[in-house]
Amino acid sequence: MKLSARQLNRALLARQFLLERTGRTPFEVVEHLVGMQSQVPLSPYVGLWSRISHFQPADLATTLESRATVRLVLMRATIHLVSARDALLLRPLLKPVLDRTNFTGHNGKQIEGIDPAELAQRGREILEEEPRTREDLGKLLKERWTGHQATALAYAVQLLVPLAQIPPRGVWGLAPGRGAHATLKTWLGSESLPEPSLTEVVSRYFRAFGPASIQDVQTWSGLTRLAEVVERLPLRRFSDENGKTLFDHEDSPRPDEDTPAPPRFLPEFDNIALSHADRTRIISPGFNGSSTRGGFTVDGFVSGTWKIEKKKQAATLLVAPYQRLLKRDSAQVEAEGRRLLEFAAPGAEHAVAFEQT
Template identity: 85%
Template sequence: MKLSARQLNRALLARQFLLERAAKTPIEVVEHLVGMQSQVPLSPYVGLWSRVSGFQPADLAGTLESRETVRIVLMRGTIHLVSARDALLLRPLLKPVLDRVNFTGHNGKQIAGIDPDELAQRGRELLEAQPCTREDLGKLLKERWTGHQATALAYAVQLLVPLAQIPPRGVWGVAQGRGDHATLNTWLGAESLPEPSITEVVSRYLRAFGPASVQDAQTWSGLTRLSEVFDRLPLRQFSDENGRTLFDHEDSPRPDEDTPAPPRFLPEFDNIALSHAGRTRIISPGFNGSSTRGSFTVDGFVSGTWKVAKGTLLIAPYQRLPKRDSAQVEAEGRRLLEFAAPDAGHAVVFEQT
């Protein structure tokens, strides 16, 4: 069965809770999404506001402080917000990805000649004694490896040793100062589940991002050789407009391509635009979708960027929006301001295209 680009778009939006906000807890949604990109510490709050009915910042902040969720380097070597269980599940499975990031390219050159086991052991000892920032960790490590850059040493430890970036970093309403790290073992009491399952992870990826190809799953995770994992799952096969083979669970939602898709505001680096080999199921052809600003959708596709500056929401469409779409985007934008900047004047400004 062939699926059109719009069918794939609507399937993705449905699974991402962007067609209709979900009556779920933040942890339920974070686990369903298999984590949320969090290199911008507060971006998951906007991502959850667009996905969860009645979401309030304290709903997520409390889970970080109670250690039910954690911020940790995972997929593609980037920081993600995940549940405590998923931190223990994903971190050992993604070790090959983190090793590849660590030992190749610029960082690999910076730590050349160092025994990685010795570096990991020293980093672990320091962080188990006292959580500290990556900057402070680098200075301590440089006392042992004087001929190497402190930043490279600390980054290498972050990839070698399961580390949690601990609160107050990532807590809404708290000044985003120190980004202290602790070992995952110290923070959660363990570093992995007894038998972490990549088959479970791929199955969950499809429920959050499918229908998808093997290459899509590899793009999302950074792992390779996942075709054998797909073979172990009872999946239905589809194809896209370019003839690529896609896989999906039989019972996952695949709405009609004409299903209405309301405007949604997404944070910087939302995984919805980073988890497939191509971005056309969420970003219209002709736009690369790369931006350090948030993005917004019209009719299900990313149609521009946004940011809040001094209580004003600045909206930059990729091209002039029809009057009806502009009004709907503005109305959703005002709701976003009420959430993100409740004490501001709630002004919405469309920047010139």
């Protein structure tokens, strides 16, 4: 069965709770999505506000403070917010990806000549004494490896050793601090599930991002040679408009391509836009490659960027469409934008401004 780009779009939006907000808890949504990009510490709050009915920041913040969720380096060697169980599931499976980042290119040159096992051991010892920022960790590591940059040493340890970036970093309403790290073993009591299953992870990817190709799964995870894993799952086969084979669970939602898709505001680096080799199912024509601001959707496709500027008691949502919007679409984007301001900047004077395209 062939699926159009719009059918793939609606299927993705349905699984991401962006066609209709869900009543699930933040913890349940984070697990369903197999984690949320959290390189910008508070971005999951906006991502969950767009996905969950009546979302309250405290509902997510308490999971971080209770260690039910945790922030650590995972997919694409970037910080993700995941459940504690998923931290122990994903971190050992993604070790080849993190090692590849660590030992090749610029990173590899920065730690050339250092025994990785010795560096990892010293990093563990330092962080098991007490949580430390990457800056402080680097200074202590440089006492042993004087000829290397402190920042490079600390970053290498972050990839070598499973580390949690601990609260208050990532907690809504608290001063973020400089991002202290603790070993995952001291923070969660372990670094891995007894038998982490790659098959489980790949199956869950299709639940959250499918229908998708083998290349799509590999783009999301950074892992390679996943054809065998995909092939042994009981998945149905489809094809896209270009004839590429796609896989999906039989019972996953695949709405009609004409299903209405209301505007949604997504945070910086939201995984919905980064988890496929072919991003045409979510990115509209005219995409300029910007990822330093959040994105907003029109008719289900990312159609521009946004940011909030705060000055004293005022908060202005700056909306930058990739192409000129229809009057009806502009009105819907503005209405959703005002709701975003009520969430992100309560008590301030609100305004929505469209930047020229």
